Amino acid sequence: MTDAPRKPRIAIMGEFSAGKSTLSNLLLGARPLPEKVTATRMSPVWISKGTEAPYRVDVDGSEEPVSLDDLGNIPVENTHVIRLFFEADILDMCDIIDFPGISDPNMDAEVWERVLPEVDAVLWCTHATQAWRQSESAVWDSFAEEVRANSMLLITRFDKLTTDRDRTRVVRRVSHETEGMFAGVFPMALLQALNAGDDYEAWEASGAAAFSEHLVHTIRTLSGADTAPATAEEPEYQPGPRVVKMTPNQADGDGAKRVLPRRVRAVAPKAPEVTLDEDDTQATVQQQAL
DSSP states (O other): OOOOOOOOOOEEEETSSHHHHHHHHHHHHSSSSGGGTSSSSSOEEEEEESOOEEEEETTSOEEEEOOGGGOOOOOOOTTTEEEEEEGGGGGGGGGEEEEEEEETTSSTTHHHHHGGGOOOOEEEEGGGGGOOOOHHHHTTTOOHHHHHOOEEEEEEOOOGOOSSHHHHHHHHHEEEEEEEEEEEEOOOOOOHHTTTTTTTHHHHHHHHHHHHHHHHHHHHHHHOOOSOOHHHHSSOSSSSSEEEEOOOOTTSTTTTTOOOHHHHHHHBOOEEEEOOOSSOEEEEEOOOOO
């Protein structure tokens, strides 16, 4: 019997306070780490489907069990990754590796650089009010071309830009400066997506619909699945959240619930296109199937 092909490994990266934790919550449908450790100085966290106990992998390859409550105290200098297991729909398709902020002056870049060979694609978060800083560009230049070709740039906290003119200029500038460096650039209001509930218009307006469809297409491509657009006869992912019970080690408390992220039809979309009007005051992000 031959082993099943491994799942694609999708990294969440960016500078400090760029929305990485919110994106992780959106993808997984719940907070994967206890709240008190989400902002601490940590090694990359590799999240896979399952219910196994968490453990750390030392730089020498050895493993030892760890407690979720003690993750913030694990030494980063000699930890390769922290392995967590979680029940989430997206983990049926891929593993997610949550990286620390690349701009932390108190953390040696080697802590996250040594995990990069494990990564197939990156979801890079850049804050809309200071999008695509020179420090981000310098780091991205060092990534392998095959990783860059499958990666997405998310302009997060897009709702912080209060005028159409500002939104237009940021998307246009970032798209120009990163041309050919990502498979797509996606303006995102992550909190709006999290709070959309059953409101599909709010979900779509947040940028989550376009991003989700592109992400599914990328994962299918990396896993070697058929990437042809779905037909009317094929099953579709339906928009709208589902509420399910969490296991005790996943919940903030016994009986807590989590909202799973919306599912989207597995089509092969184009990257968003920015369309400017004559007086350069509006931008529309259009998502079309190939």
